[in-house]
Every structure is written in C-alpha cells, then in structure tokens.
Amino acid sequence: MSIDKFFNPKSVAIIGASNNSAKVGYAVLNNIIQGGYNGKIYPINPKATEILGKKAYPSVEDVPDNIDLAVIIIPAKFVPNVMEQCGRKKITAVIVISAGFKEIGVEGAELEKKLVSICKEYGIRMLGPNVLGLTSYGSKTLLNATFAPRAPLKGSIAFISQSGAMLTSILDWSLQEGIGFSKFISLGNKADLTSVDFVEALSKDPETKVILLYLENIVNGEKFLDVAESSEKPIVILKSGTSSAGAKAASSHTGALAGADIAYEMAFKQTGVIRADDMQSLFDYAIALSNQPIPNGKGVAIITNAGGPGIICTDAVEKNDLRVAGFLPETINKLRGVLPAAAAVLNPVDVLGDADSDRYEIALKTCLEDEHVHMAIILMSPQAMTEFVETSNKVVKIAPNFKDKPIVTAYMGGKSVEEGAEILSKANIPCYDFPERGVRALKGLSLYSDFQDELKAKEPPAEFDSIDRAKVDRIFKSVRDDNRLVLLEPEAVNIASAYGIPVPKVLLTTSADEAVSVADKFGYPVVMKICSPQILHKSDIGGVVIRIKNAQEVxxxxxxxxxxxxxxxxxxxxxxxxxxxxxxxxxFKEIIIGMNRDPQFGPLIMTGLGGIYVNFLQDVAFRLNHKGLSKKEAFKMVSETKVYSLLKGARGEPPSDIDSLVDVICRVGRLCKDYPIINELDVNPLFVFEKGKKSVALDVKITLSIGDEQK
Incomplete structure (x- = not known):
C-alpha cells in the first residue's frame, strides 16, 4: 500500500486537538494551521465545538467528508478504540504521537500489539506510536504535523530519525545553519511503518535529493538491502547502538570474527549507503550531496591563501581515499603565468596571503579546466587583503560553467567570513569552517559516484549445475529427527560435497576394528578425529591426529x-x-570460508587466512549474501585480505589456485542462501593448492538455527 497520504494528504483529522496551549494537541493543530497546510483540517474532541477557529467533531466518524490522514494525541489506553473508529471511517494513514506503549514495558507492549492487529484488520498504515510527528514540504503540500516548537525550513533533504529528541535538536540547529528539509520524520516505536518503508517512498520523491537517517537498528534488513540498492537518491546513515555481545556468544570462527557491527557495515557498503561517523558528518555529506554534482573521478584541486591549511587539506584528501590531482603541464604553465612568482602552482595551489578575489578566480578557473581535476576545494583564511564577499561572488559565477565538477569551500574564521559564507550558501555551494569537513564532503560525493559505477558493472550471482538438494534435505531431516543443531562432520562433509565443494573421503566409525577397515579402504596415511556435536574445535583438546600410517597406529x-x-x-x-x-x-595455503546468519540481514559470508590462528590474526573479509555472490564479488573479498599477497605467489612461490577458492566461496554462499536453516558454517581449513591443482575443504562445521519445535 502506498504511503503517499502521509506526505500529501488532502485532509487531516487531529484526534485530541485542544484549545489549551499547554497541551500537545494544541501544538500539533497550531503547527498544521500556521505551517500553511492548504487541505481540510478536522479537530476531533468530544468536549469542544471549535478549536483554533476550526469546527471540532466528537469523533472521526462524525466528520461528513473523507479523511486522508489522522493524527492521534490522546492517552495510550484510549488509542485502540480510536484506531477502530479510523478503520470504520476508512482512514488508511494514521500517525500515533501518543506515548505509553512498548517503551514503558510489558503492559504497553500488549497495547501496541493490539494497535498493530487493528491496523492489519482495516488496512491502516501507522507511523508510531511514540513519535514527534511528521513534516512534509512539497509542491502539493506544506504539512507540519508535529509538536516541535518551531518548523523546519523548506529544502531538499529528507531526515528520518528513530529518536524524537534528536529530531528537535537537529531542527533547532538547522534553523541557525539555514539547512532546509523536504521531509522530517520521527519513527518512534516502528510498530508498523519502518525506516525501510520511508526510504522506499522517498527514493522516488521529487522534492527530495538526499535521504538522511539516524537509526539504532534496522527492521526487515533484507528488504532494506533491496530498497537501498535500488534507491534513486543518495542515502546517508548515522547508525548508533553497536555492541560486541553477539560476537562473544558465537560458536563458529565466523561468528566470533564478525562482531556486532560488521553486518551493518557490509549492508551499507554493498548497497551504496554512505555511513556517517557522527551528526556533523551526516549533514556535511547531506549538504554536498543535495547541492553539488557527482564527480567523475577522485582528483582534487586545492586552492589556498595559506600554506598550513593547504597541508592540512592535502593530508585530509589522502586519508579520505581521494587524490591530490596532478596538473597537466599546460595548467602549471598557465598558473605560473598568472600568479606571483612566489605562489605554489603544483597543487595545493597557494595564491599567497595577499590574494584578492581576481587571483582566486583565475586560479580556480584554470584548475577546473584541467581534465585531471574532478573537484575543487577553496580555502580562505582572513588576512588584511582577503576579499571574502568578492571571492564568493566570483566562485558563484564560475560554478555553473563546470556542471560535472563539485566545488566546496572552507572559510576559516568568525565574523569576517559570515557574509561571504552566506553568499555561497544561497548559491548552494557548501561552505565549511575547516578543510577537513570540506574534504569529507567531497569524499561523500566520491563514494556515491563509486557505487553508481559498481552498480553498472555488477555481475549476477554465480550459478551451478549438479547440486544434490535431495541429499541435503535428507541429512537435515536426519539431524532434526535426532534433535540436534550441530551436524556431525561426516554429515557436514556430505552436504558440502552435494554442493560441489571438494572434500576428502570421511566415514564415522564406532570401534577400532571398524576404523582399521575404513583406513585400509581409503589407503594410508589417514586422519582421525573425535565426533561429537559438543566438541566444535577438536584440535584444542587433542581430538585430532594426522598422518596415521598403518592399522596398528589406527x-x-x-x-x-x-x-x-x-x-x-x-x-x-x-x-x-x-x-x-x-x-x-x-x-598449499590454509584459508577459511564461513557464514554467520545475521538476524537482520541474513547470511554473512567470510573468507581469509585460515588454520588455527584465524581468531588471532583476523585477516578476513566479509560480504552479505542476500542474493548470492558473483565470482567477481567473491574475488574482491579475497583481494581485500593480506593473505591475497601470498595467494598470488610471494618470494618465488608459485601462485595458488585462486579461481578454485572463488568457486568454493560462491558455492558456500549458494548453500547458505538455499537453506535458511543453516545458522553458522565454517570451512577451516580449505587447502588451496598451486594454480590448476584446485582446493579441498579439510574440515566443515555446520550449526542449524533453532526451529519452532525446539524453541
């Protein structure tokens, strides 16, 4: 169901509207009226006939017209009854501002469940409960359905927050900074609508250029991956609330190495979401992404009137995976011809402390004309000759001539820079107070550009023939019938073999005589291992012996x-x-391949240096396996590890069979995608031999998730 009625309602009912200025119901109604909302407004209060000049009704069912959106601001215990009334009135969009639900404990949680049940019965979409409200500014609607003390400015940034207090703080700050919003959304308890629903809608919103989120968690992570990857707008997220407790509880190497935050990190990386480290960077990215073009490369031109800021900016460029552009010879010659002899022309371009606006203008224009320059940052520190206003006007004049090259500025100072900074801001050219912030903004633009390129070059997941799913089904049924979660190694090895993962022969024996018979059949030497679902790391307790040469040794x-x-x-x-x-x-090289099923995002695949030191060296790379891995993506995983240097061949050693390793990674990904019942999987070690000699999984561990019958 579309959630457009939250953004563009033709009529709004405020249930709990009040004439008492101390009440939230007064604040919400007043904000809607004063905000310039041009639709029909229906205050709902059984004890009033008129509120703030609008006719009031006892209930929504008494309103003679259709209602698109209802905003509920009454005590929690009365909300379910009112929600029933909204259902009977065929209102399909409801904002529940009221608090007193799951955030207060068990009783409130039960009340919230009842609300959700009513919504499902009547086909209602609900924002909340326990929210600040929602603001929607567009060509059709000016709606401020919040109880915030002031209204946000109109702009092109959509901001979604799990914290209402964070919204009001950002609102107050944004008014001072002159930052405007297209949408301002408080998520509250997310009983029905979540951040994913709003991102999906906002990605197609013509009023929104960039989507910002402050989140503590993501509900329905696998849908988020689809929505974020297909978004037509840049998404920037500040994610808080990470913890390592989940990693401590993991039984597999993969689970222990994954940590609490790695799944979020991969979710953002693989879907092109830009992750902010703090609230300041969240808005630094947003301002640039909403106002500047996306660059076609990473080359940065730095133009400064002081050496110190230029050096700081150069360092920041390198740290943020950008590149100080190397100028063409003709650019260098032209700069030498127009700048004083003492000026530096090799990037950073130091136009010297006595630079006027003309000098900045010619330096900026010359740099932007260079094909090696993809973006520019202008640094200004206040000297007696510095012309902030004049320079700003010239930057504004130059910018439209270079529509594919973003420009940001860093005006370092206080009062003396204010007027020039305001000129830039009005022309949608970001102006930051220090170079590091400006470079960080350029990094955001570059990250978004990189992802768009990666999306165009993305390959489909690897496909495989001759997978024996019937065999796997039989093994899993046998394990469930035995009331186990941990597979015995022969079972795990057989499952790996059914998916084309190369494994050695292995059989379970229950006596010394049987062990001898099997060893004679396999041929010597052999390996012997203890078989117990309670003993996952066998070598730690002496449960593995290798290179057994004859029957007596067996x-x-x-x-x-x-x-x-x-x-x-x-x-x-x-x-x-x-x-x-x-x-x-x-x-051979010892490699680990593993999977830990993340509760939000699904299977998280890992690979890297394997063997007994895997937990200590932690040389691993991760990917979420939502749709399966392509061979290109699996190879990128391998190339992100330090062991990749050894796999390529080091110090005269022959290269390893990386193609075989990539193939096994993809097959593990396919197995884990096909069987959500698998909670954890480790292949450790996978012996990767010389190029052309393939690889083999020596040890395979699989742990299943707890089924309903075992909970």
Whole structure:
C-alpha cells in the first residue's frame, strides 16, 4: 500500500486537538494551521465545538467528508478504540504521537500489539506510536504535523530519525545553519511503518535529493538491502547502538570474527549507503550531496591563501581515499603565468596571503579546466587583503560553467567570513569552517559516484549445475529427527560435497576394528578425529591426529583419542571417531570460508587466512549474501585480505589456485542462501593448492538455527 497520504494528504483529522496551549494537541493543530497546510483540517474532541477557529467533531466518524490522514494525541489506553473508529471511517494513514506503549514495558507492549492487529484488520498504515510527528514540504503540500516548537525550513533533504529528541535538536540547529528539509520524520516505536518503508517512498520523491537517517537498528534488513540498492537518491546513515555481545556468544570462527557491527557495515557498503561517523558528518555529506554534482573521478584541486591549511587539506584528501590531482603541464604553465612568482602552482595551489578575489578566480578557473581535476576545494583564511564577499561572488559565477565538477569551500574564521559564507550558501555551494569537513564532503560525493559505477558493472550471482538438494534435505531431516543443531562432520562433509565443494573421503566409525577397515579402504596415511556435536574445535583438546600410517597406529589412536576426550569433556555425547582420507599435497595455503546468519540481514559470508590462528590474526573479509555472490564479488573479498599477497605467489612461490577458492566461496554462499536453516558454517581449513591443482575443504562445521519445535 502506498504511503503517499502521509506526505500529501488532502485532509487531516487531529484526534485530541485542544484549545489549551499547554497541551500537545494544541501544538500539533497550531503547527498544521500556521505551517500553511492548504487541505481540510478536522479537530476531533468530544468536549469542544471549535478549536483554533476550526469546527471540532466528537469523533472521526462524525466528520461528513473523507479523511486522508489522522493524527492521534490522546492517552495510550484510549488509542485502540480510536484506531477502530479510523478503520470504520476508512482512514488508511494514521500517525500515533501518543506515548505509553512498548517503551514503558510489558503492559504497553500488549497495547501496541493490539494497535498493530487493528491496523492489519482495516488496512491502516501507522507511523508510531511514540513519535514527534511528521513534516512534509512539497509542491502539493506544506504539512507540519508535529509538536516541535518551531518548523523546519523548506529544502531538499529528507531526515528520518528513530529518536524524537534528536529530531528537535537537529531542527533547532538547522534553523541557525539555514539547512532546509523536504521531509522530517520521527519513527518512534516502528510498530508498523519502518525506516525501510520511508526510504522506499522517498527514493522516488521529487522534492527530495538526499535521504538522511539516524537509526539504532534496522527492521526487515533484507528488504532494506533491496530498497537501498535500488534507491534513486543518495542515502546517508548515522547508525548508533553497536555492541560486541553477539560476537562473544558465537560458536563458529565466523561468528566470533564478525562482531556486532560488521553486518551493518557490509549492508551499507554493498548497497551504496554512505555511513556517517557522527551528526556533523551526516549533514556535511547531506549538504554536498543535495547541492553539488557527482564527480567523475577522485582528483582534487586545492586552492589556498595559506600554506598550513593547504597541508592540512592535502593530508585530509589522502586519508579520505581521494587524490591530490596532478596538473597537466599546460595548467602549471598557465598558473605560473598568472600568479606571483612566489605562489605554489603544483597543487595545493597557494595564491599567497595577499590574494584578492581576481587571483582566486583565475586560479580556480584554470584548475577546473584541467581534465585531471574532478573537484575543487577553496580555502580562505582572513588576512588584511582577503576579499571574502568578492571571492564568493566570483566562485558563484564560475560554478555553473563546470556542471560535472563539485566545488566546496572552507572559510576559516568568525565574523569576517559570515557574509561571504552566506553568499555561497544561497548559491548552494557548501561552505565549511575547516578543510577537513570540506574534504569529507567531497569524499561523500566520491563514494556515491563509486557505487553508481559498481552498480553498472555488477555481475549476477554465480550459478551451478549438479547440486544434490535431495541429499541435503535428507541429512537435515536426519539431524532434526535426532534433535540436534550441530551436524556431525561426516554429515557436514556430505552436504558440502552435494554442493560441489571438494572434500576428502570421511566415514564415522564406532570401534577400532571398524576404523582399521575404513583406513585400509581409503589407503594410508589417514586422519582421525573425535565426533561429537559438543566438541566444535577438536584440535584444542587433542581430538585430532594426522598422518596415521598403518592399522596398528589406527587402533592405538582410536583408544588414545577416546581416553583424552572423555577426560577433557566427560559430559560430551560421543558418536565415534571419524576416519578421513589424508590430503598430502605440498605447497598449499590454509584459508577459511564461513557464514554467520545475521538476524537482520541474513547470511554473512567470510573468507581469509585460515588454520588455527584465524581468531588471532583476523585477516578476513566479509560480504552479505542476500542474493548470492558473483565470482567477481567473491574475488574482491579475497583481494581485500593480506593473505591475497601470498595467494598470488610471494618470494618465488608459485601462485595458488585462486579461481578454485572463488568457486568454493560462491558455492558456500549458494548453500547458505538455499537453506535458511543453516545458522553458522565454517570451512577451516580449505587447502588451496598451486594454480590448476584446485582446493579441498579439510574440515566443515555446520550449526542449524533453532526451529519452532525446539524453541
């Protein structure tokens, strides 16, 4: 269902409107009227006949006309009954400002569930409860349905916040800074509509150029991935509330290495969302993205009237993964011809402390004409000769001639820079107080440009033939029937094999004689491992022995492993001992491939340096596996790790079979996408041999999620 009626309602009912100026119901109604809303307004209050000059009605059902949007501001216990009235009136958009729901505890949570149930019954979309309200400025509507003390300015930035207090603080600050908004949305408890719903709608909103969010969490993360990736507008998010508690509880290497925030980091990276570190950077990005063109490269021209700020800016450019542009020879020659002999012309361009507006003008124009320059930052510090106003006017005049090259400025000072900064602001050229902020804004533009390029070059997920899903289904059913969550290694190995992941032969044995028989069949040497769902990291307790050469060693090892394990973990349920074919090929690299299922975003795939030191060295890369991995994306994962340098061949060693590694990563991704029942998976180690000799998964661990029958 469309949520357009929240943004462009033709009529609004304020349930709980009041003539008492101390009441929230008064503030909301007054803001709607004073904000210039041109639709029909219906105050609802059974104890009044007129409120703020508008005819009042006892309930929405008494209003003779249709109502597009209802705003509820009454005590929580009465809200469900009023929501029923809205349903009967066929109102499909409701904002519940009232507090007193799940944020206060169990009783409030039950009340909130009742509200959601009513909404589903009548097809109502609800914002809230427990919200500040919503502001929507557009060509059709000027609606300020909030109880904020002042109204935001009109602009092209949409701001969505999980915190109402954050909204009012930003509102107050934005008025001082002259920043305007197209939409101002308080999410509250997100009982129905969430940030994802509003991002989806705002990505097509003609009044909005950039979407900002302050969030503590994301509900329906997999839908968020689809919505964010397909958004027609830049999205910038400040995400708070990270914690490492989830990582501590993980049983797999992948879960332990993922941490609490890595899934959000990958979600933003893979969908082109720009992540802000703090509130200041959130708006630094927003101002640039809403007012400046997207650059075609990373080359930055720096023009300054002082050496110190130029050096600071140069450092900031490098730190933000941009590039100090190398000028063409003709650019350097032209700058030498028009600037004083003492000026620096090799970037940063130092026009010297006595620079007037003419000198800034010719330097800026010359730099922007250079094809190596993709964006520019102008730095000015107040000297006796500095012409802030005149320079600003000339920057404003130059900018339209370079429509694909963003320009930002950093005017360092106080009173002396105010008038010049205001001229720039009115012309939509960002002006920051220090170079670092200006460079950070350019970084935001560059990040958005990079993602658009990546989106055009994106490849579809890898496809595979000859996957034996029937075999996998049988194994999972057997594990569930045994009331287990942890697969025995032979089961996990068979599942890997069913998905084309190369594995050694392995069989579970329950006696020394059986172990000898299997070893004779496989051929020596062999590996023997304890088999217990309670023992995930077998080598830590002496549960793995390699290079067993004959039948007598098999018998002795069987007894030794049993004795060691029963002493170390007397309560563990032991199914027997696995006998595994020994992989004895020289020149290999140990790699880990794993998956941890994130509760918001689904399967999170990891790869990197494997073996026993994986948790200590933490040389890994991650990707969310929402739609499956392409071979190109899997290769990028590998290339982000330090072990990639070894895989390519180092110090005379031959290169490893990276193609085989990429193939296994994609197959693990496909397996985890096909089976949401898999909660954690580790392939560690995967031996990657020399190029052309493939790879093999020596150890596979799979843990299932708790099904309804086991909760």
């Amino acid at each position: 018998r002795n090892t069987y007894k030794t492993i049993m004795n060691i394990v029963t002493r170390a973990m007397p309560t563990a349920q032991i199914y027997g001992i696995e006998v595994q074919e020994m992989v004895d090929i020289p020149n």
